[in-house]
Amino acid sequence: MSAIFKDELHEQLGTWPLAYIPYGGADYGEVEAIARTIGDGDDALFYDAWSAAADRMMVDGRQAETQGHRASARECFLRAACFYGKSFHPLFGQPVDPRVRLGSQKQIAAFERxxxxxxxAIxxxxxxxxxxxxxxxxIPAQGCANEVRPLLIFNNGYDGTITDLxxxxxxxxxxxxxxxxxxDGPGQGTTLIDHGITLRPDWENVISSVMDFALTLSNVxxxxxxxxxxxxxxxxxxxAASGERRLAACVADPALASVADGxxxxxxxxxxxxxxxASLGDLPEALMERLTHIVANDRKLTWSIAKRGYWVNGAGALRDYLASVEHYTMDGRIGDIHCPTLFTMAEHDTLAAGTQNFFDALxxxxxxxxFSSNQGAGEHCEMRNRSLVNRRVLDWIDEVLA
Structure with missing residues (x-):
């Protein structure tokens, strides 16, 4: 598939909504029109173009709601939430850009509307x-909001927001x-943007609180x-599954035993x-200077490490960041996972490099x-074919919970 956006980082971030087409997040023509508007523009224009498209959706939604077209209004507000959520991603970093805060606030407001x-009503x-x-x-099962049914807890990664889930x-x-x-867990979405709470490796403690909450829900x-x-x-x-025994099953898309290994x-x-x-935080100074230079001169690395990574991990410099990622490891914990577990592995997903070894150790x-490129699902998180991975994962959950 040829690129839609001219800038490589814009292409990486701006094509996410294509995965959401089957689920009401966007249509191809809308994304393509935003890309044309941005053209050779910078991150500021990226923000403006997505925000303007979201604003138009909000106007359409309010008009539809006034005319009594609730279904159309809901669809418009959902798309606006998706578009606001995409607008501020290239602006990640510290100090937090006011547009990140505003875009996040508009995203949540549109989503809740x-x-x-x-x-x-939810x-x-x-x-x-x-x-x-x-x-x-x-989010209740369609048509069965009050029925006692299984619950799927969806867990984000580095830079996804709650509407992405x-x-x-x-x-x-x-x-x-x-x-x-x-x-939104620590280091994610509103927890990071509004409260400054950064990511943490001991996710079993996060999910313990999430599970406590889930068990208060009468329909679960x-x-x-x-x-x-x-x-x-x-x-x-x-x-989390290595420490939280109340889970019936776990899915990892893709499975990652160590953030530092890459x-x-x-x-x-x-x-x-x-x-x-073996100890990234203690690399020789000459090598650290070379790495810093490489990151600073690569736009995508600057965004993913120096902007997003430092902010999310609460690091001030590359050495601090590399030292922090050492703690994100399953060393000594793989044997503590007891529930049925599903790993996915996309053909060209670099994050899945260690998935097979992790799987073998379970x-x-x-x-x-x-998942393969022949299925249109060979990239990170199968973003070009989310409907396929959803079918396969949900089929597996059906069988496990039967």
């Missing part, structure tokens, strides 16, 4: 967590008859709660010895599903 038009929830709370929504996974789960719980079968993580959530979900491989290609690469009931 859409959810209020659902049948029945309202925001707050999960108590270590003296604060995590924004959450319970909705479009990428929760809509498909609802149509299949599952209740869903989507939330307490013995059929499944945790599903995508992107960096492919580390967070298995890490960096280790890279620095050894640059000349680091295995002993030097001692619980386990399944590995591979």
């Amino acid at each position: 859409a959810l209020a038009l659902s049948e029945p 309202v925001r929830q707050h999960i108590p967590f270590e003296g604060t709370s995590l924004l959450a929504y319970v 909705f479009f990428a996974s929760a809509v498909a789960a609802s149509r299949r008859g599952y209740h869903s719980l989507i939330f 079968d307490p013995l059929k709660i499944v945790l599903c993580g995508w992107s960096l959530g492919g580390y967070l979900a298995p890490r 960096f280790r491989t890279y620095v050894m290609k640059l000349g680091a010895t295995p002993d030097e690469a 001692r619980c009931p386990k399944t590995l599903i591979r």
